[in-house]
Amino acid sequence: MPWPLYLALKQLFPSGRRFPFFTCISILGVALGVALLIVSISVMGGFGREIRNMIVNTQGEVQVRASGLMDDPRAVMAAIEKVPGVVATTPFAEGVVMLQYQNKPAFPAIQGVDANRVDRVIPLRKFVVAGDYDSLDDDRVILSAQLAMTIGARLGSKVSVYSPLLLEKLKADEILIPRELEVCGIFEIGHQQLDSSVVIVTLRTMQELYGIGRSVHGINVKLADGFDADRAAAAINHALPVDGVAKSWMDANQEFLFVLQLEKNMIFFLLLFIIVVAAFSVASSLLIAVVRKTREIGLLGALGASPGQVAACFCYQGVIIGLAGTVSGLALGFAVVHFRNDLVAGFTRLTGSQAALERFYQFSQLPAYLSGTDLALIITSALLVSTLAGLLPAWRAAKLKPVEALRSE
Numbered sequence: 001m002p003w004p005l006y007l008a009l010k011q012l013f014p015s016g017r018r019f020p021f022f023t024c025i026s027i028l029g030v031a032l033g034v035a036l037l038i039v040s041i042s043v044m045g046g047f048g049r050e051i052r053n054m055i056v057n058t059q060g061e062v063q064v065r066a067s068g069l070m071d072d073p074r075a076v077m078a079a080i081e082k083v084p085g086v087v088a089t090t091p092f093a094e095g096v097v098m099l100q101y102q103n104k105p106a107f108p109a110i111q112g113v114d115a116n117r118v119d120r121v122i123p124l125r126k127f128v129v130a131g132d133y134d135s136l137d138d139d140r141v142i143l144s145a146q147l148a149m150t151i152g153a154r155l156g157s158k159v160s161v162y163s164p165l166l167l168e169k170l171k172a173d174e175i176l177i178p179r180e181l182e183v184c185g186i187f188e189i190g191h192q193q194l195d196s197s198v199v200i201v202t203l204r205t206m207q208e209l210y211g212i213g214r215s216v217h218g219i220n221v222k223l224a225d226g227f228d229a230d231r232a233a234a235a236i237n238h239a240l241p242v243d244g245v246a247k248s249w250m251d252a253n254q255e256f257l258f259v260l261q262l263e264k265n266m267i268f269f270l271l272l273f274i275i276v277v278a279a280f281s282v283a284s285s286l287l288i289a290v291v292r293k294t295r296e297i298g299l300l301g302a303l304g305a306s307p308g309q310v311a312a313c314f315c316y317q318g319v320i321i322g323l324a325g326t327v328s329g330l331a332l333g334f335a336v337v338h339f340r341n342d343l344v345a346g347f348t349r350l351t352g353s354q355a356a357l358e359r360f361y362q363f364s365q366l367p368a369y370l371s372g373t374d375l376a377l378i379i380t381s382a383l384l385v386s387t388l389a390g391l392l393p394a395w396r397a398a399k400l401k402p403v404e405a406l407r408s409e
Contacts, residue, residue: 002312003309005312005313005316008313008314008316008317008320009316009320012317012320012321022285023285023321025281025285026278026281026282026285026321026325027321027324027325027328028325028328029274029275029277029278029281029282029325030275030278030279030282030321030322030324030325030326030328030329030382030386031324031325031326031328031329031332032274032278032329032332033271033272033274033275033277033278033325033329033382034275034325034326034328034329034330034332034333034378034379034382035329035330035332035333035336036271036274036333037268037271037272037275037329037333037378037381037382038329038330038332038333038334038336038337038370038375038378039333039336039337039340040267040268040271041264041267041268041370041374041378042333042337042368042369042370043337043340043366043367043368044260044263044264044267045264045368045369045370045371045374046366046367046368046369047260047367048257048260048261048264048369049367049369050190050367051253051256051257051260052249054189054190055249055252055253056249057122057123057127057189058122058189059122059220059249059252060090060121060122060220060221060222060249061221061222061223061227061229061232061248061249062220062221062223062229062232062233062236062246062247062248062249063218063219063220063221063246063247063249063252064076064080064218064219064220064221064236064240064244064245064246065217065218065244065245065247066217066218066242066243066244067243067244067245069212069215069216069217070091070215070216070217070218070219070242070244071213071214071215071242072242073091073214073215073216073219075241076219076240076241076242076244077089077091077219079239079240079241080219080221080236080239080240080246082239083232083235083236083239084235085223085224085227085228085231085232085235086221086222086223086224086232086236087120087222087223087224088117088120088121088221088222089117089120089121089219089220089221089222090113090114090117090118090120090121090122090219090220091114091117091203091216091218091219091220092111092112092113092114092118092203092216092217092218092219092220093111093112093203093206093207093210093212093215093216093217094109094110094111094112094206094217094218095109095110095164095206095209095210096108096109096110096164097110097161097162097163097164097199097209098161098162099147099151099159099160099161099162099199100151100159100160100162100178101151101152101153101157101158101159101160102151102152104150104151104152105151106147106150106151106197108144108147108197108198108199109197109198109199110161110198110199110200110201110206110209111198111199111200111201111206112200112201112202112203112204112205112206112207112209113200113201113202113203114202114203115136115137115202115203120222121220121221121222122220124142124187124200127187127188127189128142128185128186128187129145129186129187129188130155130185130186131155131183131184131185131186132184132185133185135184135185136184136185136200136201136202137202138202138204138205139181139182140181140182140183140184140185140201141159141161141181141182141183141184141199141200141201141205142183142184142185142186142187142199142200142201143159143183143185143186143187143199144186144187144188144189144196144197144198144199145186145187145188145196146196146197147196147197147198147199148183148186150196153183154183155183155184155185155186156182156183157182157183158180158181158182158183159180159181159182159183160178160179160180161178161179161180161181161201161209162178163178163179163209163210163211164210165209165210165211166178179205179208179209181201181205187200203216218244221236221246229248229249229250229251230248230250230251232248233246233247233248233251234246268377272381272385275381275382275385275386276385278325278386279385279386279388279389280389282318282321282386282389282390283318283389283390283392283393286314286317286318286389286390286392286393286394287392287393310394311394311395312394313394314390314393314394315387315390315391315394316390317390317393318386318387318388318389318390318391318393318394319383319386319387319390321386321389321390322382322383322385322386322387322389323383323386325382325386326379326382326383326386329382330379337368337370340366340368341366344366
């Protein structure tokens with residue numbers, strides 16, 4: 001072990017002293033900054049990943065929409081499936097209806113899917129928590145969990161579906177009887193907005209409700225694993241035989257994802273100042289140590305130590321504090337992330353804010369995800385700032401001349 005490193009360890013953790021107060025305070029400052037960064041970036045990354053999975057699991061990696069109605073969806077799907085990277089396609093039609101059960105109305109979004117093809121692109125089957133997805137036909141409907149709870153519908157209940165086409169019929173002095181559908185399933189995605197305002201019917205039922213014949217509103221596309229969604233969308237746009245546009249999930253939600261990334265970057269930037277403040281504390285402690293150990297520094301110079309070796313002694317102290325603080329912060333941060341839902345549940349029970357959390361953040365549980373890039377950035381930033389904190393004391397110690405240092409006091 002190089003003697004400057006040995007001396008740095010001895011100064012930080014003197015023999016016979018179990019609790020080096022200033023060293024522990026310096027390490028704790030760095031650890032808290034790293035832990036806050038781990039928790040905050042993990043939660044923001046979790047929201048981003050959850051939103052990405054939600055979009056892909058409900059729309060596919062690429063979505064093709066026509067400027068109006070898509071009259072020949074089979075020809076369009078055949079053209080799309082020839083594009084490299086496309087694994088499967090499925091048509092859809094969507095809109096808004098009034099749903100009524102026992103005089104309890106609701107106004108959910110409705111989506112008509114091709115029951116024979118939708119599972120190739122969108123894993124609806126895995127989100128069905130009650131009932132049987134395979135029972136979905138032209139006389140049955142699948143409700144989202146919160147919607148079913150709101151109107152009191154259960155499996156086997158008969159719900160009335162009122163289409164906007166009813167208004168058009170009334171203008172022509174015609175009467176359109178509401179469609180009676182049996183609830184055959186209840187699904188839950190984990191996103192409060194979708195779980196409280198969506199119903200799923202067959203594509204044929206949706207076409208009848210909206211009177212669009214065999215037309216559809218768009219096509220969802222699944223890509224092969226690892227295939228770039230933006231590149232696939234560009235290729236699909238060149239292959240489309242109709243007037244429409246293909247957008248990747250990122251392009252379709254570009255503004256929202258930009259805001260999410262901006263918030264994540266701002267949180268990282270602001271919380272990094274906690275580590276910077278801790279670094280000033282480290283620098284102050286080391287500067288005090290330089291002043292207190294002026295004679296010892298002079299003695300090292302008299303014994304033949306070069307200014308660089310003396311400076312390295314204090315640089316090593318900054319690095320050691322940074323390493324110890326980073327490791328402690330990682331352990332604390334990952335522990336908080338692991339128990340995040342328990343901590344949030346306890347907090348919401350005390351404050352009675354569970355409903356507000358679900359309403360505004362749209363998730364029933366707090367997601368967390370930390371990418372390798374974010375982790376490396378946090379570790380590098382903490383070590384770099386801590387190392388820089390030791391440079392000023394190191395420069396001050398290296399500038400001391402042995403004769404003047406030995407003559408002090």
